[in-house]
Amino acid sequence: MRARWTAVVAVAAAGALALSACSSSKSNKPSGTSPGNNTGAVTDSKVEVFSWWTGGGEAAGLQALIADYKKKNPSVDFVNAAVAGGAGTNAKAVLKSRLQANTPPDSFQGHAGAELQDYIKANQVEPLDDFYKQQGLDKAFPQSLIDEISYKGHVYSVPANIHRANVLWFNPQVVQKAGISSPPTSVADFIADLDKVKQTQPDVLPISVGDQWTTEHLWETVMIGDLGADGWNALWKSGANWNDPKVTQAINDFKKIMTYVPSSSYAADWQTASKQVIDGKAAYNVMGDWAAGYFTSSVASGGLAKTAKTDFDWAAAPGTDGIYDWLSDSFTLAKGAPHPSAAKAWLAEIGSKDGQDIFNPIKGSIPARTDEDKSKYPGYLTWALDEWSKDKLVGSFYHGVVANNAWHNDIDNAEGQFLKDWNVSNFQKALVDAAQQDAE
Amino acid sequence: MRHARARNWLPGLLLVAPSIILVAIFVYGLIGWNFKVALSDQHHDYDVGKFVGTENFSNIWDIRVWSSSVKNGLIFTLVFVGGALLLGFFLAFLMDKAIKGEGSFRAVYLFPMAISFVATGVVWKWLMASPHGKDASGLNRLFADLGLGSLQNDWYNSTTWTNMASLALPAVWQMSGYIMALFLAGFRGVPEELREAARVDGANEWKVYRYVVLPQLRPVLLTSVIILGHISLKIFDLVYSINGKSVNTEVPAIFMWQRVYDRGDAAIGATAGAYILLAVAVFVVPYLVWFVRSEKKR
Amino acid sequence: MTAVAVEKSAPQRTGSDAARKKLAWSSARFVLLMFFVLFFVLPIYVLLVTSFKNASETDPSHAWALPSHWSFDGWRTAWDEISPGLANSFKVAVPGALISAVLGSLNGYVLAKWRFPGADVVFTLFLFGMFIPYQAVMIPLVQLFTNLNLSGSLFSLMLAHVVYGIPICTLIMRNYYATIPDELVEASRVDGAGMLRTYWSIIVPNSGPAFAVVIIWQFTSIWNDFLFAVFLTGTNNWTATVHLNNLLGAQTVNFNQPMAGALITSAPTLLIYVLLGRFFMRGMMAGALKG
Structure with a gap:
């Protein structure tokens, strides 16, 4: 009896050490890329996108976007860091801890508008004015939308949809x-x-x-x-x-x-x-x-x-x-993003006509852009598109x-x-x- | 303790040292950090956080929802700790004397502990759905079908204290089996001769428990109160998954979460955390000290 | 689990009156216990039936009804989502529970039998530490792990559970060891055995039940934890509870999925209870009271 217990404890302790040694993984150090402002070539091999889209239409829409992104950027390994929780409660908390520990994801989700102000003031996101011009997003989105999501004249996120x-x-x-x-x-x-x-x-x-x-x-x-x-x-x-x-x-x-x-x-x-x-x-x-x-x-x-x-x-x-x-889910470029070029390619995907037309019919929302393919939006969405093009906009x-x-x-x-x-x-x-x- | 020579006690200290170091860093280091933030003006993520003394400790009481969350937390704690102790004790009392199927009863009562609070919340949110009458669902529907319609109530949507009592119900459901096991073990540990002696002296069964068994259960009570108390003060997942962040059922842990993560006000969040610790220091530490002392006397 | 009815030498009172009374009390107890079985089982029933329903039936007003069409979609989706997390949960919960038990045992031994000056203060400080408000300190904790270069690893999650489990494990073990007569330890000392030798030869062989209690408790709380898991792990090593939460947190929730997911996630802990439940009870019975 005595010997058996001793043996059990010894084996257990050894097993515990072995297991814990296996499970300890290396921390992901940022790969040494310079945060250049050029959006041209994607030089990163990885991108981590943080969102709260984990189920239903939003997760399916995200998956479709990721698939399209991979087709266009085959060399990039896409890490989908989606944490659920009512409108992002858990996700925002986890994100906050990562931002404060200086280990940001490359791009993260946030409701477009004033909700992003704290990130902007804490200098945790990059302004995207040049990116908007390069991608022609300044023309593609309604001006009143851009005004509403700008802070002190700068825009910091790319809206993926409109609800x-x-x-x-x-x-x-x-x-x-x-x-x-x-x-x-x-x-x-x-x-x-x-x-x-x-x-x-x-x-x-x-x-x-x-x-x-x-x-x-x-x-x-x-x-x-x-x-x-x-x-x-x-x-x-x-x-x-x-x-x-x-x-x-x-x-x-x-x-x-x-x-x-x-x-x-x-x-x-x-x-x-x-x-x-x-x-x-x-x-x-x-x-x-x-x-x-x-x-x-x-x-x-x-x-x-x-x-x-x-x-x-x-x-x-x-x-x-x-x-x-209206309300909108948008994506940012994190300050100190380890893979900025791949992150910008992601933002370009979201902002593009293709990207918005892939994502929104699945998510059940309409594009923030105004040049969508109307045939993809049946039923209620037809009505919403029509209203979006003629209504007065107010923010939620x-x-x-x-x-x-x-x-x-x-x-x-x-x-x-x-x-x-x-x-x-x-x-x-x-x-x-x-x-x-x-x-x- | 007598003045023992270091040779006698030093190895003991060394053996505990790794735990002391880990607890010092991860528990007391972070508690220290918490107090430092509570004494600062770090009200936004972009603030530097200057030392401002104890102003947050008084300002927090100007926040109406803080006082109501404290009240909610107290009601929850009373109902949960009291309820789990009473139900656990009662179940153990029922099972103390041999009864058919004891093993199966024990297994069923312990069962809810295997489920995480996140999951518990989903089910109980449904069971405690508030609609009454024709649209009654969950427990209200059950009551109506059993002819107990008068038991129907608003559960966690009630605007009286019963909202928190309702939220304590799933927590009692989850933990009372464990408390039952602790008490049952405690009962069985009391030598039968002691009980018999009391019976010979003419005590009835109830008095046997009251004067013979209960006094022997102090260690059980300590373990139970500590386990239940620390769950109660930190209860978050359960309340959140049942009723979200509604003010009506906000408890200090949810208040803390909202301030720190939704609002970015680390200072007030830390102040709330500091108050929780202070409350524990005032109510639990004397109990601990008393326990350790009285134990030594015996 | 087998039904163990421990027949005690109950005092035999004479007279059929007493016997009838005893029988009545026995039946009353049984009825009451059955009533509480209902209370404990009802929510599980709802979990189970809802997991087999489809979206049109999954709402609280249909909570008691059996599914009109039995559907396994919820289980399939839940399994796809949660199964990758099960392995991670095991990798954290198994070593975490074992290391906690070993640390708790060492601490409990010293605090009960090999005390040093200030041992009571250390014990009290350990217990007080249990009340640290986790929600308020997740940010510095993540920072701490980042500085230690451990962020996002399962090891950091395990370490957190081991550290925050020290108090409760020490408490259980210390209370248990207090039941081992001091004379045994003294005798070993007199024989010239040192602290570790005494631990190994006297304490450990008597610790089986207490280890069962601590291991089960720690395994359960590590397995069911969500807060530490969501903050300390990354996408590639989330535990089962984080995956479960992901089923729950979408804008539109298909409730058969989280209900099935809750059952899948709880299965390993349930299995442990069924397999080790007897040790658990025995351990508690042996250790809950000091002599």
């Missing part, structure tokens, strides 16, 4: 039963319609929401609906007037809308909330247009395989017709375009508090304070 946040999804049968013939065109109309659903079909939820961020998303579209594009855009400039009575009105409207969905009806997440519309358990849902991808894609790829216009229908969120509340708050990280966090907290106490004046005061502290 629309302000979409009202509805169940045509439920809405028809309520005697509603056309989608609401103002927030006030919308509230009246919610009431009609409630009166005619007490078993149906007039509007569905999921966890906290989905209510912030809804709040954002109500704000835009009440304030209009210019009013909304003005809020995000420094010195903006968040005390405006129109803001109070919008908060009250949001509160009113939320009375149609008590906390005992909150769905677990955005997917469940959107699915309630498909299943006829809810009449309306406000969600970004990734919902269309979820509704229509095949069951095998995790979708619901529904038909647009019959199983579900959509319109601009109430009061936002003619306004495109929740999805990182207009507010920097601190401001965003402060509004998240104010909103979370509001969901608990429903105190309009406290909420507005918190918004005013946040703007004063964090706007720039």
Whole structure:
């Protein structure tokens, strides 16, 4: 007995040492390339791209892009460092630790717009003005988009796609039963319609929401609906007037809308909330247009395989017709990227017409460029493309375009508090304070 | 301890030295770093981080969500630690005397510990989906079908303290089997003669546990409280995977995460971490010291 | 695991009243225990049935229903995603748990039987260290490993787990060794055996159950860890939990995949429980109480 245990421990210790010795790997030292500004020849043998695209359409789209990149750059070994987590929470944390340890990936994902400001100010990303000119991206993207994603006159990322946040999804049968013939065109109309659903079909939820961020998303579209594009855009400039009575009105409207969905009806997440519309358990849902991808894609790829216009229908969120509340996933060139030439080739791939037309139909979004091949964008995406070309653009708050990280966090907290106490004046005061502290 | 000669104790110290060095670097080195940042103005990634004294320690209380996350954390800790201890103890109590199928019961109760919090979160998010009535799902649906409709509730979407109690439920589910095993082992370690003596003196079964068995369980209680306590203070994955970053269920670890990673405010994040450590120093360390002392007396 | 019903010499009370009472209590216990079995098994049931559903059925309102079409797609996708991580998890969890056990045993031995001045302070500081707020210190930890040239390696992940496991392993081992009579150690000393010889000849042969407890605990916590794994490893050596999280974190989640993935990821730990569960219980029973 004694001898056996001694032997077991000895073997175990030896095994442990051997295993740990095997598993210790060499650290990846940056290969000695100079961070030259020429985008011409790819001299690197490797590129590491960091994103939060790990599943569903976004992962499939990324894979298609990578395949095309490899075809064009056969000598480059592509490392897909994708870490998941709701809109990149885990990914951004891991990225931050790598940036601070000075071991950046070559290129990383970020929502285009103010969300990138901290990276820019911390000098962790390279300006891409020359790259834009070389690739003709300054002409390919709409000027108002470039303005919105520029910081102090410089642009730091290449948008891969455009999503629309302000979409009202509805169940045509439920809405028809309520005697509603056309989608609401103002927030006030919308509230009246919610009431009609409630009166005619007490078993149906007039509007569905999921966890906290989905209510912030809804709040954002109500704000835009009440304030209009210019009013909304003005809020995000420094010195903006968040005390405006129109803001109070919008908060009250949001509160009113939320009375149609008590906390005992909150769905677990955005997917469940959107699915309630498909299943006829809810009449309306406000969600970004990734919902269309979820509704229509095949069951095998995790979708619901529904038909647009019959199983579900959509319109601009109430009061936002003619306004495109956009968000965009974009990629940067990290400062001190170990493989800058291959990274630029990646950015060129993303920004190119081919790249955008490969990625977006799979991801369920539209290209940021305006010269796309329209035939690749059926169903909802046709509508989105059309709107993108003619609508007034406003940047999304929740999805990182207009507010920097601190401001965003402060509004998240104010909103979370509001969901608990429903105190309009406290909420507005918190918004005013946040703007004063964090706007720039 | 008497003045032992160095020859006697030095080898012992040397044997523990590698662990002391590792803990000094990786634990206390980082705790030191944490306090240094907490005492600085590193509120953005691009700040240099000058020493500013203890201002963050008072300013943090101006952040409303910090106070609410502390409150949430306390409720969670009370329900989780208390719940797991009580349920673990109760299960062990039920199994102490021989019962058919004990091995299988033990296996089932221990089973949830094998699952990671990330996975636990997914299932419980569903079980605790809040919809009631006709649309009821998860546990609410089960209650409705069993005619226990009155038990339906908003779970983690509740705006009262029950939101955190709901989130503690999966944690209790996960850890109480382990606590059961610890207590069961503890019960079985109490010599039967001691219990018998008490019974002869006329004590009923409950009193036997209360006055004979429980006092023998202090080491078990120490291990349980430390294991549960450190899980509780750092609970992140579970809360996050069930309810995201909603303010309603924000706990200090999520607050810390948001400040450091989403917002880039390392100083306030570190201050939150420092407060967690201080709370442990105030509530847990006296317990540890008491334990070590009382153990020596015996 | 076999059902071990340890029949103890229960006091025999006379009279059928007492016997009836005993039977009633026994049945009540059984019923209560069965009720708790339900509580522990229900979530597993949901995991299992959901993993076989397809996207149109995977939502909380269908949580209890059996799949109307049994689909293995979730399992297939989950296996493809997670299987590369399983090997990495093993490479970290096996040596990590073993090294932790050895360190814990050495520390526990010294702190219980071969104390040095300040041993109690060291013990208390170890335990206090368990409460270090991991989330706040991941950035300097990554920096530390980068400076040591270890960043992104499985070795760094294992090292982190070993270091942060020292306190709990020391605690369990120390409490266990306290049950070994001091006289045994004394006798060995008197015979002229040194510290290590005593450890090897007296302590180690008696440590089997305690090793089982520590190894199982450490293996489980290393295996299930996500935070350290996601920060300290890179794309090519992610562990199973990071892969599992990748199934969960997409914009649109196909819930049969993470549910199947959760079962795949938990399988090795479950297997360990079934295989080593008896040692685990025996170890805890032997070690939880000091004499």
